Amino acid sequence: MEINKKFNWLPPSDWHIYGTRKNGAKFLKPEAKAMKEEIGWEFKGFKVSEKGRFGMEIIFRVPHKKNFDLNRRVGIIMDALQGIIYKDDNQITELFLYKESAGKEMTEIYVYSLEE
Numbered sequence: 001m002e003i004n005k006k007f008n009w010l011p012p013s014d015w016h017i018y019g020t021r022k023n024g025a026k027f028l029k030p031e032a033k034a035m036k037e038e039i040g041w042e043f044k045g046f047k048v049s050e051k052g053r054f055g056m057e058i059i060f061r062v063p064h065k066k067n068f069d070l071n072r073r074v075g076i077i078m079d080a081l082q083g084i085i086y087k088d089d090n091q092i093t094e095l096f097l098y099k100e101s102a103g104k105e106m107t108e109i110y111v112y113s114l115e116e
Contacts, residue, residue, distance in 0.1 A: 001046070001111075001112065002110070002112045002113070003043060003085070003109075003110070003111045003112075004111075005039075005042045005043065005109050006106060006109075007038070007108075008105065009105055009106075009107060010060055010062065010068075010073065010106075011073045011074075011076045011077060011107060012031070012032060012035075013072040013073060014072050014073075014076070016032075017029055017075075017076055018032075035076060035080075036079065036080040039076075039077060039080035039109070040080050040081070043081060043085055043111075044084060046084065046085055048083060048084060048085065048086065049087065049113075050087050053091055053092075053113070054091050054094075054112065055092070055095070055112050056092050056095050056109070056110065056111050056112075057097075057109075058074060058095075058096070058107065058110075059098045059100060059106075059107070059110075060073065060097070060098065060099045060100070060106075060107055061100050061101075061104070061105065061106040061107070061108070062099060062101065062102065062105060063101070063102055063103055063104055063105060070097040070099055071097070077107075077109060078092065081111065093114060
């Protein structure tokens with residue numbers, strides 16, 4: 001199984017996907033929730049694997065040279081695919097992250113099975 005999807009945006013840093021209510025409880029911000037749902041819809045239709053191992057490559061294409069922490073951008077993607085491609089994100093045993101300069105923002109997600 002191999003799946004490759006492209007999105008015309010960059011995911012927010014995990015510092016910016018959650019808000020805090022007055023009572024101190026955290027919540028997923030509406031923009032982050034919409035992005036997570038979009039990822040989920042693009043990958044719908046694939047059978048959830050209960051035990052399989054997966055690899056993932058994520059390419060972030062950025063139109064600028066500002067600081068961009070790769071590791072802070074992955075969580076929302078992995079969470080969005082949980083329950084759609086894999087049961088739990090601990091089934092991801094290979095993860096490759098890339099940042100490239102480009103004319104416009106884009107995120108490419110490539111998920112592949114490591115099972116024979």
